[in-house]
Amino acid sequence: MLFLEIRKKLTSFELNVQLKAKNEIVILFGPSGSGKTTILNCIAGLATPDSGTITLNNIPLFKSKKECVPIQKRNIGYLFQDYALFPHMTVKKNIYYGAREQEFVHQLVQVLEIGHLMEKYPRQISGGEKQRVALARALATKPQLLLLDEPFSALDQHIRQECQDELLRLHQTWNIPVIMVTHDYQEAQKMADRIYKINKGQVSEEIKSNFSQ
Amino acid sequence: MNYTPLLLSLKIASIATIIVFIVGIFLARIIARNSFPGKNVVESIILLPMVLPPTVVGFGLLYLFGKNGIIGSLLLEWFNFQIVFTWIGAVIASVVVSFPLMYQSASAAFQNFDLNIENAALTMGASKWKVFWTISFPLAFPGLLAGTVLTFARALGEFGATLMIAGYIPNKTETIPLAIYFAVESGNMEAATFWVVIIVLLGFSSIMWLNWWTKRNILRFSEINDKR
Known part of the structure; x- marks a missing residue:
């Protein structure tokens, strides 16, 4: 369970957000530049809030600028918008970079059907394949929470739907909190157990979709 | 023919390049990734030798390392060691003059890829040290x-600041550029021509090699793309 209540001054507005996530898919929905990615960065430890608290499974990740768990110790999987695969490493080296258990990664590779890509470089694979590789890499560390920053935005419509279905399937297996950023409302409705609407740094409303538990 | 200027030039340029490589990467990395008050001033000071005449750099070095200089007087008092008129002085001159080239290249190189690639490695639990070496x-x-x-080529060709701090002492501080200048001055055009040819060949082959290496690596990547 993730609980977050943070404030952070950005260039043109103040981010002031309170949200929680059980083992469910939570969507942060809102226009570009509304502070969605900054929220993910604060959870991952890549950005520091000005004040507030972030706790994950009752362990405080952030209490103040001085009481802050470093990025490396948070054990949070992060799938970046442009995937951020290591371009000079093969798919195999990308996935095993932070992996903890070989056997677990082996299963992951089979579930995501990327075994045939292992010796290729990121430049040699398609957008949908990159997305699956990046997801495998993020999950290979056995994270307690998964952050997804517009994971399907670079994909064609039909691949996008396949990947969305795959993520829903994966979530049923893994059952960890997933926080996903999107500005596509249909996608939000399809994927979410819970939706937070973010606008200029404020959580303006919380809609529970038909899919909620 | 006495080949000391060639060996001395290679020794001085190589040592200067190693120092500049390590310190340049370290500083470029720290300064490029952090913002702090006075960052602009620090970067301007680092790049200053690039726009100053080498004689001004030499003057500054004499001021620091001369017998009565701030550092020079301490070295003399503590270790009975003098930098002026030694090949070490020539190394220092080469380091200062070529440093901005390495700093600029390294700064640009570290900003040339998506920061999230490093961030991804950090979220996977890698230490900053591991991220640096592997990513x-x-x-x-x-x-x-x-x-x-570029640093090596610039260090090899350094003349003005070297002359001011290391002077012209045959077989001791006589690098190729100094040998050319003093050969011309004494009317020994044959020796001057010889050293000019040598230094042009050295500079030319360094740049040729760099271009070849870069093209070969770009080609390697495009082959990977083509095999899709």
Whole structure:
């Protein structure tokens, strides 16, 4: 369970957000530049809030600028918008970079059907394949929470739907909190157990979709 | 023919390049990734030798390392050691004059790839040291290599600041550029021509090699793309 209540001054507005996530898919929905990615960065430890608290499974990740768990110790999987695969490493080296258990990664590779890509470089694979590789890499560390920053935005419509279905399937297996950023409302409705609407740094409303538990 | 100027030039330029490579990468990395008050001033000071006449750099070095200089007087008092009129002085002159080239290349190289690539490695539990050696350094390598070659070529050709701090002492501080100048001055055009040819060949082959290496590596990547 993730609980977050943070404030952070950005260039043109103040981010002031309170949200929680059980083992469910939570969507942060809102226009570009509304502070969605900054929220993910604060959870991952890549950005520091000005004040507030972030706790994950009752362990405080952030209490103040001085009481802050470093990025490396948070054990949070992060799938970046442009995937951020290591371009000079093969798919195999990308996935095993932070992996903890070989056997677990082996299963992951089979579930995501990327075994045939292992010796290729990121430049040699398609957008949908990159997305699956990046997801495998993020999950290979056995994270307690998964952050997804517009994971399907670079994909064609039909691949996008396949990947969305795959993520829903994966979530049923893994059952960890997933926080996903999107500005596509249909996608939000399809994927979410819970939706937070973010606008200029404020959580303006919380809609529970038909899919909620 | 006495080949001391060639060996001395190679020794001085190589040592200067190693120092500049290590310190340049370290500083570029720290300064590029952090913002702090006075960052602009620090960067301007680092790049200053690039726009100043080498004689001004030499004057500054004499002021610091001369017998009565701030550092020079301490070295003399504590270790009975003098930098002026030694090949070490020539190394210092080469380091200061070529440093901005490495710094600029390294800064650009570290900013040339998506920061999230490093962030991804951090979220996977990698230490900053591991991220540097496995991600940042290999990705910045082409830019760092270009900076290193430019540094070496600049150090090899350093004249003004070297003359001011190391002077012209045959077989001791006589680098190729100094040998050319004093050969011409004494009317020995044959020796001057010889050294001119040598230094042109050295500079030319360094740049040729760098271009070849860069093209070969770009070609390697395009082959990977073509095989899709």
